[in-house]
């Protein structure tokens with residue numbers, strides 16, 4: 132079984148994003164960037180399937196600026212076998228990303244594509260579902276458990292009321308939720324080894340995909356700031372405040 | 381102009397978040413129709429017909445739609461979109477799962493989790509865990525949108541008298557099937573629509589402590605119970621309790637955060653609450669920067685005392 136894992140280079144989750152004064156976006160200059168945390172979980176899941184003898188090749192693919200190569204190297208250091216970098220000047224929208232990935236899937240013919248459920252920058256939560264639509268494959272989104280067996284894959288999903296398990300025919304799309312696994316750190320020897328693993332470089336044009344934006348971003352602003360309130364000295368004062376506000380009699 | 385809303389429901393009851401989408405649709409103007417796709421879901425179709433402002437209910441009742449499988453729902457919805465300019469759904473787990481699949485089939489760049497509709501036809505949506513609000517304008521002919529449940533008021537569940545029309549689609553795609561579900565039944569108010577939420581974090585240390593310390597306070601206040609990711613990951617409470625960027629978004633009248641540090645991913649899910657109370661033993665915890673009332677104290681002492689004195 133072959134697994135394709137798309138990975139996105141995003142602002143590190145520990146960094147507090149700052150909106151630019153000209154309202155054109157979030158300031159990413161000199162900000163620590165990392166692999167989207169959900170994508171790390173996707174890479175980890177693929178590696179675990181390989182370690183369990185259920186997969187034999189893992190291909191990581193990233194779409195974005197040239198520096199997304201670093202993100203691919205992270206995936207390779209974790210244990211993926213090779214990478215594909217699709218260099219785009221501006222980050223394409225989710226639909227265009229899904230279209231590029233659909234072409235990569237055509238070329239690579241994976242049995243599973245495992246993606247993060249959302250990127251922590253645009254918070255769209257779309258690409259996996261869109262890719263599934265374009266390929267006409269089934270989708271197991273927000274997965275907290277993935278069990279391939281006999282040409283099918285069982286996916287347990289985190290839904291509003293709790294958990295739900297679906298059985299999907301393969302090939303299939305899976306998007307990861309937080310509790311699917313805990314991603315490993317790459318060891319130093321593996322980071323060194325990853326430098327020698329092959330990365331193929333492409334452009335959206337190579338795949339014949341139009342990446343023109345459909346959404347015009349008119350402005351990006353900071354949300355209204357919440358003023359910090361008061362520190363109360365003791366439980367009695369807190370009780371008084373709660374009653375004052377009418378939350379308890 | 382007209383809008384189709386994909387209703388969220390469990391075949392018995394309409395999810396309240398659907399009413400929020402109705403309000404957003406009314407703001408867009410034109411006719412508002414609601415699609416109820418399910419199995420044995422007549423009660424839901426009847427309820428949808430009573431929502432104030434809904435002109436028509438489309439009802440697709442088929443075993444294929446009973447578990448809201450995206451593979452079966454997407455072609456049904458896409459097939460109905462010929463007559464509509466907008467497709468809306470509440471940003472619930474079903475809306476988030478199904479709508480992008482429909483959007484891609486329609487070659488449309490979907491707009492996720494809007495929080496405002498502007499007069500110039502643009503939409504506001506939070507990005508970067510709510511640290512940036514983007515205003516976007518779509519050039520697509522038809523627009524596909526999910527609506528954040530806390531961003532608009534709920535439409536009146538009564539007062540409408542829409543006609544109900546049966547519709548059908550291709551049914552089962554054969555690509556996916558439902559196996560099982562673990563859905564917790566609770567007597568408490570539902571997290572996303574509760575007026576008061578009491579949430580616990582890693583500091584609770586066990587599920588037992590959640591029961592002993594968080595739940596009695598929640599019961600006293602008639603509140604829903606929430607949690608941080610750390611508390612869910614550690615198995616103290618089920619996954620559907622998680623509040624945050626990637627969990628549930630809540631904006632109750634009162635949110636009480638107990639033993640939660642206030643990471644940006646958690647704040648993203650609760651900072652629009654009307655009043656926030658934080659109880660944490662670390663006076664520098666970031667949660668205090670958004671709290672209206674903060675109490676620096678050991679929760680194991682302070683919370684039982686609070687519960688008793690209320």
Ligand SMILES: Cc1cc2nc3c(=O)[nH]c(=O)nc-3n(C[C@H](O)[C@H](O)[C@H](O)COP(=O)(O)OP(=O)(O)OC[C@H]3O[C@@H](n4cnc5c(N)ncnc54)[C@H](O)[C@@H]3O)c2cc1C
Pocket residue numbers: 144168169251309580581582583607608609610611622623624625626627628638639640641642643644645646649659660661662665677678679680
């Ligand atoms: C991709 C991604 C998505 C995420 N999504 C979410 C999300 O949706 N929701 C979410 O919540 N998190 C999310 N997180 C995790 C988030 O970054 C934090 O790790 C998490 O919120 C921390 O939970 P916590 O506050 O319970 O734990 P901690 O940060 O460990 O805080 C525990 C707090 O308890 C206090 N404390 C300890 N003992 C006591 C005591 N006896 N009395 C009083 N106070 C005490 C401590 O002072 C501390 O402030 C996400 C992270 C990532 C990377």
